[in-house]
Amino acid sequence: MKVVSAIKRVPEEIQLRLQTRFPEATFVFCHGMGEAKDSLEEADVFITYGEDLDKEKIQTAKKLKWIMVLSAGMDRMPFGEIAKRDILITNVRGIHAQPMAEYAISMLLQVSRKAKTLLEQEKNEEWNRRPVMQEISGKTMVLLGTGAIPQEVARLAKAFHMRTVGVSKSGKIRPYFDKVVPVNQLDLVLPSGDFVVAALPSTPETEGLLLEEHFNKMAAHTIFLNMGRGDLVSSEVILNAVRDGEIAHAVLDVFEEEPLPEGHPFWREENITVTPHLSGISPHYVPRGFDIFEENLAVFLSGEGELKNMIDPKRGY
Amino acid sequence: MKVVSAIKRVPEEIQLRLQTRFPEATFVFCHGMGEAKDSLEEADVFITYGEDLDKEKIQTAKKLKWIMVLSAGMDRMPFGEIAKRDILITNVRGIHAQPMAEYAISMLLQVSRKAKTLLEQEKNEEWNRRPVMQEISGKTMVLLGTGAIPQEVARLAKAFHMRTVGVSKSGKIRPYFDKVVPVNQLDLVLPSGDFVVAALPSTPETEGLLLEEHFNKMAAHTIFLNMGRGDLVSSEVILNAVRDGEIAHAVLDVFEEEPLPEGHPFWREENITVTPHLSGISPHYVPRGFDIFEENLAVFLSGEGELKNMIDPKRGY
Missing domain, CATH: 3.40.50.720 (NAD(P)-binding Rossmann-like Domain)
Known part of the structure; x- marks a missing residue:
């Protein structure tokens, strides 16, 4: 053998x-x-x-x-x-569930707690307590997908006393979700998400699933995070949503084109955080x-x- | 009335x-x-x-x-x-328990997952997946103090499957701690800490509690975090511990002198992260x-x- x-x-x-x-x-x-x-x-x-x-x-x-x-x-x-x-x-x-769930929580904390600004201040040796930080505790997280990875994200979200709402094909309830709805009710749950976290695989059903109308439904303070596949939503839709203030911030680990080319507008957009497809690395x-x-x-x-x-x-x- | x-x-x-x-x-x-x-x-x-x-x-x-x-x-x-x-x-x-616990988890994630490096790469529009990130899950956290604040940190640490070891005056076991030892056994538990988190108030007993010998006992990969009071340990002891590689990183929210003055060596030390006493702000x-x-x-x-x-x-x- x-x-x-x-x-x-x-x-x-x-x-x-x-x-x-x-x-x-x-x-x-x-x-x-x-x-x-x-x-x-x-x-x-x-x-x-x-x-x-x-x-x-x-x-x-x-x-x-x-x-x-x-x-x-x-x-x-x-x-x-x-x-x-x-x-x-x-x-x-x-x-991938454990590293990806850590990635999601880590990035939501990073954006909510103004890490970019604080690191900039540190570099300038500036003692400034005024940046307004948000807690992630007690918020509502809408998760696209309810499989092993979103479930592990939801488990950690519950530890931070969040409300967790899942969106899946079947709408079947899963552990660590307060509620799961079928994908045809996506529109109805998006407005409640302080955080909208996508961890969907690439399938014919998920390709291009998120459109401009979905970002219009989100709250202006929403942080959108995609660590599934880049073909879930077009770069243009994300860029417009952030620039028009439909959402507050996008954290992106996956892209339509990878590696994300130098000069792509995502890199320099203040309210977009780019990471090089590393959420699953451990x-x-x-x-x-x-x-x-x-x-x-x-x-x-x-x-x-x-x-x-x-x-x-x-x-x- | x-x-x-x-x-x-x-x-x-x-x-x-x-x-x-x-x-x-x-x-x-x-x-x-x-x-x-x-x-x-x-x-x-x-x-x-x-x-x-x-x-x-x-x-x-x-x-x-x-x-x-x-x-x-x-x-x-x-x-x-x-x-x-x-x-x-x-x-x-x-x-303060909830914001301070978020601060602690947030900063341990930030350092372990190389946020500084990744944000630097983003600024340079550099797609580079090589920075070696560590997970915080499954690690051992030694907490100085076992009151409301360290207990909330320990609760979140348990959600990340960490082992939590507390150090207190009495050594009495508390919720979310796997083990609590009295302060005279501090030396014995420090070597096991991947993370050593201090959230102690300033009292005659805690003032100057941590000395060079304690940092010598910590592992070379330890991340030390102080969000209690700055008089727990002298700036010189921390600086030497980091520069001599006794520990990997120090995250400091409190200082002997606050505001931390411009030009203080902490600001520019690569393996020290300074935040302006904000862990309790919410x-x-x-x-x-x-x-x-x-x-x-x-x-x-x-x-x-x-x-x-x-x-x-x-x-x-």
């Missing part, structure tokens, strides 16, 4: 732990796909970020029974070939991914229990 | 609410002490920030039975005169203070129940 990993820089501690716990398996830790592809022919299990996997590589890996994808996005997966061969496929869905990413892998490997080898985060290659999620 | 307030800019909504709820009382809302002092002679109840109250004013207020101090610090109160006349005195102890301060006053006024007028936050003028707290 051979496990091949294409993940770069897997901490030695994790490598040792796996080899000790599963002596029946041989582990080959490679530094990226360039190195891993020579071992693919022998691999029963393959660990990958997914973006470097194509049909040819799947065909080379004749013994392959399970692909563990250390990512949540599965856009580039050769699902046809995987389905044909009945290869199991799992991912690390949910792994120093704990690889360890957390391998924790899920380790649980799944125990199931895979013993045949007992159920694999976590199984993907249906026919549906792609 | 006359209630005189020296608090500036009390929202009209609050004035109306009080007058409607307590028709037996006449309310005089003055714009500061300058205006209020002419009504003092008639006042049964006086609402003040406290710093403008002296022995002479108490003597003028011949009918005064209760002073409501809209502050937590009582340093300048003429307690001798108050005690002699058996005047009741209450304050707004605990009102746009909700006056409404929250009047909420406590309103509760107390109902008790005062009916004689039923107990006044909240009574101060013993002989002890001064």
Whole structure:
């Protein structure tokens, strides 16, 4: 039984732990796909970020029974070939929830508490207590999406005594939400949001979902935050909403075009904060991914229990 | 029954609410002490920030039975005169807990997630995902003090899955702390703190409590945050600890000398973040203070129940 990993820089501690716990398996830790592809022919299990996997590589890996994808996005997966061969496929869905929820709370605090202004004052050695800061506690947060990531944001929002309103396809109530409405009631809940937080994946339904009319519905003091996908709303709509004072501030981690090019008007707009698609980045990413892998490997080898985060290659999620 | 307030800019909504709820009382809302002092002679109840109250004013207020101090610090109160006349005195102890807890979490996120660097990149229109951010989730927070303010910080820290260790005079366990030790065991718990947060009042016991040896005990990655009082630790000790790499960063809201003078080395030290004693500032301060006053006024007028936050003028707290 051979496990091949294409993940770069897997901490030695994790490598040792796996080899000790599963002596029946041989582990080959490679530094990226360039190195891993020579071992693919022998691999029963393959660990990958997914973006470097194509049909040819799947065909080379004749013994392959399970692909563990250390990512949540599965856009580039050769699902046809995987389905044909009945290869199991799992991912690390949910792994982004914690860093992304921290990102959201962190950025809402940063904007509400005037961090930009205070850091500027510090640079000027200026003792000035007049900038008017807002608390985030007790506010209302409208969340677009109610999956693992928005749920973790809502959990932290509740710790800050916020009211949490979710918007989802089904409108089904979820933990940490005071209320969830279906997407056709989006208009009705937007005006109540001191914060409107979007953490939606890119699907045909979410592409271009937010329009000018939605920003018109928001309160003038609303902080809008998008950490899902950039195609949720056009740059022009956001820019106009901020410039016309329809909302107070936009925090953007995702964009129609990434990297956001130098010279894009977002960079210099006072009431837009740009971060370079980093909400999901965490120093704990690889360890957390391998924790899920380790649980799944125990199931895979013993045949007992159920694999976590199984993907249906026919549906792609 | 006359209630005189020296608090500036009390929202009209609050004035109306009080007058409607307590028709037996006449309310005089003055714009500061300058205006209020002419009504003092008639006042049964006086609402003040406290710093403008002296022995002479108490003597003028011949009918005064209760002073409501809209502050937590009582340093300048003429307690001798108050005690002699058996005047009741209450304050707004605990009102700072929520904004100060937000401040602490906000600043730990700001430093851990490299906000300074990211804002600098934004200014330079630079898309760069390499700055290594740390999560605050799952870390250990050592809190100096276990009163209302540190307890609220600990509550939020628990929401971020942190381990919370308190240090107090008694070492008595408190809500939201995983462990509390008496101050003579300070040395033993400091090494475990990813974050060391001080929210101690100024007393003879806390003055100069933290010495060089304590910073030597902290981990090199520790973020130290002081939002209590500046006399807890000398500027020199903090500066050396940061410059010698005994700790990674200091977040300071309070100082030996306030305002922190221009040219002070703290301003320009890369790993020190200075804020101008603002952790307790909140746009909700006056409404929250009047909420406590309103509760107390109902008790005062009916004689039923107990006044909240009574101060013993002989002890001064």
